[in-house]
Amino acid sequence: MREAPESWGDLAGRLAHTRFGDVRHFAEIDSTNRYLLDEARAGAPEGVVAVADFQTAGRGRLGRAWVAPPGSSLLVSALLRPAVDPALVHLVTMVGGLATADAVFLGAGFSPSLKWPNDLVVGDRKLAGMLSEADLRGGDVQAVVVGIGLNVEWHELPEEIEATATACNLVAGRAVDRADLLVRLLERLDARYGHLGEPGGPEATVGEYRQRCSTLGRRVRVERPDGASEGLARDVDDLGRLVVEGDDGSTKPVAAADVVHLRPEPFT
Numbered sequence: 001m002r003e004a005p006e007s008w009g010d011l012a013g014r015l016a017h018t019r020f021g022d023v024r025h026f027a028e029i030d031s032t033n034r035y036l037l038d039e040a041r042a043g044a045p046e047g048v049v050a051v052a053d054f055q056t057a058g059r060g061r062l063g064r065a066w067v068a069p070p071g072s073s074l075l076v077s078a079l080l081r082p083a084v085d086p087a088l089v090h091l092v093t094m095v096g097g098l099a100t101a102d103a104v105f106l107g108a109g110f111s112p113s114l115k116w117p118n119d120l121v122v123g124d125r126k127l128a129g130m131l132s133e134a135d136l137r138g139g140d141v142q143a144v145v146v147g148i149g150l151n152v153e154w155h156e157l158p159e160e161i162e163a164t165a166t167a168c169n170l171v172a173g174r175a176v177d178r179a180d181l182l183v184r185l186l187e188r189l190d191a192r193y194g195h196l197g198e199p200g201g202p203e204a205t206v207g208e209y210r211q212r213c214s215t216l217g218r219r220v221r222v223e224r225p226d227g228a229s230e231g232l233a234r235d236v237d238d239l240g241r242l243v244v245e246g247d248d249g250s251t252k253p254v255a256a257a258d259v260v261h262l263r264p265e266p267f268t
């Protein structure tokens with residue numbers, strides 16, 4: 001673990017009006033999510049943020065690794081202590097996805113959509129991924145660490161993801177500043193997370209997510225460790241689950257899976 005030099009200016013000052021004034025910037029760390037979960041278990045308060053220029057053991061969804069060259073990405077995790085029912089914890093990640101999309105619009109000038117559950121995509125190319133990890137004790141949510149990996153400045157995409165990924169600089173056609181994106185992201189997360197805790201907040205969050213979700217209306221393949229199935233993505237329910245209609249007309253809510261957008265079937 002190496003602390004980063006003060007190259008990103010006065011982040012604490014720029015974020016003093018939010019709950020995210022305590023930003024810990026590392027040149028290198030194993031995983032910002034691992035770091036903040038340990039901090040959360042040791043009693044760190046809501047609002048601590050960890051950001052890294054490089055991760056040696058970045059964690060992705062469903063047990064995968066998240067790999068990004070040094071300086072290419074915004075690799076950031078935020079510690080939240082939401083007073084929510086464990087069933088609603090997915091909405092906290094949803095807020096992270098919406099806030100990241102806001103930040104990309106404000107800082108890079110284009111609007112990515114959300115692929116269920118929380119990837120940011122441009123067309124079908126992945127721009128960002130999100131991994132939330134919770135400290136659950138006795139059925140209560142003690143803490144949620146929302147981790148975001150956003151591709152910002154990639155000069156060359158590795159061959160294995162060339163056809164499926166993109167980055168802010170490639171879409172915007174210009175350099176995009178990581179520190180500026182970070183400040184915008186945390187400002188938007190602060191506002192959206194605050195709103196989630198207000199009356200009507202959960203419904204409004206899911207409503208906005210539905211509007212920005214490019215999975216809805218698509219034919220999808222749902223991949224789970226126990227097998228795959230295909231269907232039409234009909235809705236996202238109030239708990240953030242994807243409602244998929246099978247070919248027999250029955251609908252099923254999916255809580256955790258990988259979803260592949262399939263091309264529309266050709267007309268016969």
Ligand code: BTN
Binds near residue numbers: 062149
């Ligand atoms: C995905 O698989 O799509 C989710 C990737 C999440 C990666 C981010 S990078 C910052 C934070 N720290 C981690 O170890 N993972 C998340």
